[in-house]
Amino acid sequence: MIDVLVVEDDFMVARIHRGFVDSVEGFRVVGTANCGEQALTAVAELEPDLVLLDLYLPDIFGLDVVPRLRTAGHDCDVMVISAAREAEAVRRAVRQGVVDYLLKPFDAEELKDRLERYSARRGDLCAGTVSGQADVDRALGRVAAPTVAPTLPKGMSVETSELVERALRAVDGTLSAAECAERVGISRVSARRYLEHLTVTGRAAVSLRYGHAGRPERRYHWHGG
Known part of the structure; x- marks a missing residue:
């Protein structure tokens, strides 16, 4: 321990x-x-x-x-x-x-x-x-970081990924998974999966918004080129 x-x-x-x-x-x-x-x-x-x-x-x-x-x-x-x-x-x-x-x-x-x-x-x-x-x-913590595969993970489509990326780039500020889902027309779970993938690949960044109770809300903003 x-x-x-x-x-x-x-x-x-x-x-x-x-x-x-x-x-x-x-x-x-x-x-x-x-x-x-x-x-x-x-x-x-x-x-x-x-x-x-x-x-x-x-x-x-x-x-x-x-x-x-x-x-x-x-x-x-x-x-x-x-x-x-x-x-x-x-x-x-x-x-x-x-x-x-x-x-x-x-x-x-x-x-x-x-x-x-x-x-x-x-x-x-x-x-x-x-x-x-x-x-x-x-x-010493010198293990090489894993490389991110250029292709999308299994079950994710290029078309939906582009829609999520477009929605994220268009917003002035941050976007939650629920807000992204509403803009794109997909489920919140799917929106979060695509947003997290953008975060992992370095094209988006995530911040946490703490409320009065419950888990903090993850909010995303465009970070790529």
């Missing part, structure tokens, strides 16, 4: 992230902190294996927490979860040895994928020695 500390200043977001983590097999949240000082205290008390670290904390910038953890002798891993898109923040995170950097907003599946990859890399280093370069590359 991998113990996780969630560091997030928004208590509602922290609760959502806690639910996301607890739903992933092999992971459990052992505590939360809403500022940098609380994070340092919580790591000392709870000794988590992994810290999910927001950067925009009310007292100190999140990346300033990492060197203080190391100075105090804590060897927990750190995964940044933040809306910070500044290149310098990403470079600092890399220099400080964070295991991953996930941009907000994201959904449960995106975090689940990151956590499972982290768990696999962690498992590669459980033995006293590595068996070869492949193990080292996996531990």
